[in-house]
Amino acid sequence: MSSKSTSKNKAAEAIQDDTQGAVEPSAAAPASVYRGTADASLSPGLRRLIELFATQLSDVAFPGISSGSLERASEELSARQQALETAKAQVAASEAALAASRDALRRLAERALAYARIYAAEDPELTQELSAIRLDPEKPKSTRGRKPRQVAQVEEALEIEPEASA
Helix, strand or coil: CCHHHHHHHHHHHHHHHHCCCCCCCCCCCCHHHHHCHHHCCCCHHHHHHHHHHHCCCCCCCECCECHHHHHHHHHHHHHHHHHHHHHHHHHHHHHHHHHHHHHHHHHHHHHHHHHHHHHHHHCHHHHHHHHCCCCCCCCCCCCCCCCCHHHHHHHHHCCCCCCCCC
8 A cells, every 4th residue: 555545544544533423435436427417517626526535535534524425415416406497397387378378368358358349339338448448458668769750740840950879
């Protein structure tokens, strides 16, 4: 055994002797486990550290830190990442279903309003109430683009120079 390897083992043993409840080293996981798509959220530095603990430092353990603890934390992160992706897909599907329901209700309401207007032809009060109903919310008027024609005509009539365009 080399002196470098012996000093690493002695340091690890000294730390384990000084602390109770130190995590025991676990079987090393192959480094290929950490290079898959599941760890896309891991930084290269984290990936490399986990790989080192799975290979060269597999027989070393510090209080609460070993190749096994790093592997479990990485797996938990991967599971939470997958849960997040699943939840996002569910949200997207729910939003699509909501939009479809909203569209179906709008189409049904348009038909209902049309029938109600025909029905109310003889009732001026009901006709007035139905005429006031707007099914689609009014869109705000755009303040960008060309000036309305009336503004340009007023500026001409008052001999105001139009504002310079940028």
